[in-house]
Amino acid sequence: MSENPILFSGAMVRAILDGAKTQTRRLAKLDAALDLDENLVAPVQPGDTLWVRETWRVSWAFDHLPPSEILAHEKDPEIHYLADTHLASPHSGPRGKTRVSIHMPRWASRLSLRVTDVRVERLGDISAEDCIAEGAMHWLASEHPGRPYRHITPRAAFGLLWLHVHGDGAWERDRERWVWVYGFKVVR
Numbered sequence: 001m002s003e004n005p006i007l008f009s010g011a012m013v014r015a016i017l018d019g020a021k022t023q024t025r026r027l028a029k030l031d032a033a034l035d036l037d038e039n040l041v042a043p044v045q046p047g048d049t050l051w052v053r054e055t056w057r058v059s060w061a062f063d064h065l066p067p068s069e070i071l072a073h074e075k076d077p078e079i080h081y082l083a084d085t086h087l088a089s090p091h092s093g094p095r096g097k098t099r100v101s102i103h104m105p106r107w108a109s110r111l112s113l114r115v116t117d118v119r120v121e122r123l124g125d126i127s128a129e130d131c132i133a134e135g136a137m138h139w140l141a142s143e144h145p146g147r148p149y150r151h152i153t154p155r156a157a158f159g160l161l162w163l164h165v166h167g168d169g170a171w172e173r174d175r176e177r178w179v180w181v182y183g184f185k186v187v188r
Contacts, residue, residue: 021135
């Protein structure tokens with residue numbers, strides 16, 4: 001069993017915390033002609049732990065320190081996770097500089113996910129059920145409250161989510177690409 005970091009946007013962290021996201025897709029570096037009958041070795045295996053990296057900050061008193069040195073000065077720093085700003089003012093919590101998710105050390109992570117299953121498939125082959133497990137409908141409702149999205153299918157919502165996370169043209173560019181599909185449950 002191994003531990004690996006994984007990046008999530010604030011919206012996806014909220015979906016995980018709300019229990020609406022139990023699956024994620026990550027682009028795979030697989031040759032398009034790969035015979036899927038071969039034994040593939042996924043970078044993450046069932047039973048592994050993924051610790052979530054998200055945007056965060058601590059007190060301004062630590063702004064001059066890299067994340068790796070904060071614990072040497074403060075044993076239990078107050079951490080503010082920007083995914084939580086929808087619950088309060090964006091200025092609540094410590095007033096330190098915003099630190100991007102890629103620079104979050106393990107000690108600052110509040111979420112650990114246990115991988116329950118792993119498979120590989122083409123991005124465009126996602127099922128409606130998997131779109132919901134990806135948190136697409138939750139994202140659509142929470143990021144655009146008050147708008148009537150009842151007519152949008154889970155697959156269309158997932159396509160919009162993919163564009164939101166990966167940028168303009170991402171769905172067209174990526175839908176034939178292979179992705180690793182990780183099912184997970186929150187363990188902390």
